[in-house]
Amino acid sequence: MTPAAAYSSTPQARMSWLSKSEAWLDSKGKGAWIAAMVLGFVFFWPVGLALLFYMIWSKQMFGKNCRHRAHRTQHGFHAMKSSGNTAFDAYKTDTLRRLEHEQDDFEAFLQRLRDAKDKAEFDEFMDERAKTAAEGRKEEDA
Incomplete structure (x- = not known):
């Protein structure tokens, strides 16, 4: 060499x-x-x-995303191994797919809750601001 x-x-x-x-x-x-x-x-x-x-x-x-992705990959790899029983493997695949769908739906629900809370807080702020501005105008007029 x-x-x-x-x-x-x-x-x-x-x-x-x-x-x-x-x-x-x-x-x-x-x-x-x-x-x-x-x-x-x-x-x-x-x-x-x-x-x-x-x-x-x-x-x-x-x-955070890396940790979440690694967690799913680790468990997903072991969970997707074939057991040799096709009926059980089909059941397991269907159950895992359903659970992932439910998890995604729940995360979407939580996001909608956060968005609704943010909107309610913003609307409350705007109402309070409008009320303060209206009171300020009444005092100036008087």
Whole structure:
């Protein structure tokens, strides 16, 4: 193997090592990322800083959607494995689909409630403002 060939294969090997490390930390959860970052700061602060920036940049630390998506993926993967019994698998698929539909409907209902509450608060504010303005005009006229 020539030195140029050895050099060109090194980034791929390093990339697979980094990818494997990232996948391992992802499988362990957010606590593993935090522990790795703290250990990075303890042993060599630029490593900890690099991990912190990576977690913020990739939204590992603060991403609600990422957590929700990972949660669904983990449970969805195990739930969609075939049991070998086609009738049970059909029932399970139908039940999971129904539950996801109910969850989506409930989230939409909650959003409508939030919107209605916001509208009621805004209407109350506007009524109060109009009442204050009307009282101000009555005092000026008197």
